[in-house]
Amino acid sequence: MKLAESVTFGGSGLDRAAELRSQPEALAGLRAGACVLPIWRGKPLLDAESRAPVFLAADHAVFAHEGPEVFLGRDEGAARFACDISAWEPQGDTDSVGQFTDPSEQRHPELPSGQVFGELRGSMVRLTPRAAEMAATAKAILEWHRSHRFCARCGGESVVSQAGWQRDCPACGGHHFPRTDPVVIMLITEGNSVLMGRSHVWPEGMYSLLAGFVEPGECIEAAVRREVFEESGVRVGRVDYLASQPWPFPNSLMFGCHGHATSRDITVDPAEIEDAQWVTREAMVEALAGNDPRLKPARPGSIARFLIENWLADTLD
Known part of the structure; x- marks a missing residue:
């Protein structure tokens, strides 16, 4: 099909720079000046008007609730990361979060009112191909980390490795990879x-x-x-x-x-x-x-x- 890759979340040519995932020192240097996309319970941070994903400085106060992090790759040469901040507890009703239709938006007190955590499904058609690929990648892999904290071989708690693209079990030495x-x-x-x-x-x-x-x-x-x-x-x-x-x-x-x-x-x-x-x-x-x-x-x-x-x-x- 000639138009196959024009579907939403289709390939945008993002350089995933997989060779850097096993180089923690190089990644630490990149992260210091990189932009990071916060994800809260599967919902990326979005501009309330344009619905574009909002990347923040790595040292932003939002990341005080830091959870697992993933290196997404390079966007036009600039390093991009995503971080799960699901430990943050917002005020207000969150009953619709995770449902098929989730119209709710969450506003973090450390962010401007024009930036909200919103359901990706409702905003996907307004994203550029590159933004859509990065948001989809971030959401999928961080959701995997949230639901796969424990080793499937021995039940021990595993740890994040390979820049977010793997989990390792200290107890039995097992390696676990993102599920698709x-x-x-x-x-x-x-x-x-x-x-x-x-x-x-x-x-x-x-x-x-x-x-x-x-x-x-x-x-x-x-x-x-x-x-x-x-x-x-x-x-x-x-x-x-x-x-x-x-x-x-x-x-x-x-x-x-x-x-x-x-x-x-x-x-x-x-x-x-x-x-x-x-x-x-x-x-x-x-x-x-x-x-x-x-x-x-x-x-x-x-x-x-x-x-x-x-x-x-x-x-x-």
């Missing part, structure tokens, strides 16, 4: 229609492409066929890979595929999804224009929306 979960998301078509489904937990009226995790020992094409049949009862024949998207909610890599249905009857598994339906091109155009209150397509910035729009534009090849 492969997920297939599929544009399933039959004639002039595309198969859309909705999860039980999504906002009312929201429909998207079917998706599911790739199982051990399973190829992408087989996962597409299995997931579609399990969720909707629709059989799929030919499967073509289209594009991928890092999806840091919390740590997936989405493999976008085009599947050609060989059956049309839908039998929903209620344990998997709430509903599924075939939607014609004409109806999808109306839905994207906001003219169908019963059908709210996947949000802009998601690979589902990206694939749907390219299907409508006949630019999948």
Whole structure:
């Protein structure tokens, strides 16, 4: 697919400078004058108006609540880091933090009112490719550190190493690496229609492409066929890979595929999804224009929306 890497969070050419991860002295020198992106419970610091990620000086007072840190790489030659400050306790209601829809914003007392911790999902379409890649990388790896503090081999508490790209266990010597979960998301078509489904937990009226995790020992094409049949009862024949998207909610890599249905009857598994339906091109155009209150397509910035729009534009090849 010619436009594959233009999807949100697609490659921006960031120099990750992986060779520096094992050089703590060199990194310490870089960090002294570097800019650091604070992340609070998965939410990056954003400019309230532009929604651009806000990098701060490494010695800023915000980092008094410092947690794990990761070296993101070099942005136009300048070192960039991200740091988890989830130990900070903000005032106000935080019940929506971590939910599928989180409209809340948190303001730190050491920062200007125009800088807030906001949900990345709601701001992703306003980011430059470089900002999106750095924010997605920071969110994904720091979320991994938050949920993988203990060694999977012996249960001992592990420590951060390799500039945030590894955890080591002092008790048994085990090494642990950031987790990325492969997920297939599929544009399933039959004639002039595309198969859309909705999860039980999504906002009312929201429909998207079917998706599911790739199982051990399973190829992408087989996962597409299995997931579609399990969720909707629709059989799929030919499967073509289209594009991928890092999806840091919390740590997936989405493999976008085009599947050609060989059956049309839908039998929903209620344990998997709430509903599924075939939607014609004409109806999808109306839905994207906001003219169908019963059908709210996947949000802009998601690979589902990206694939749907390219299907409508006949630019999948």
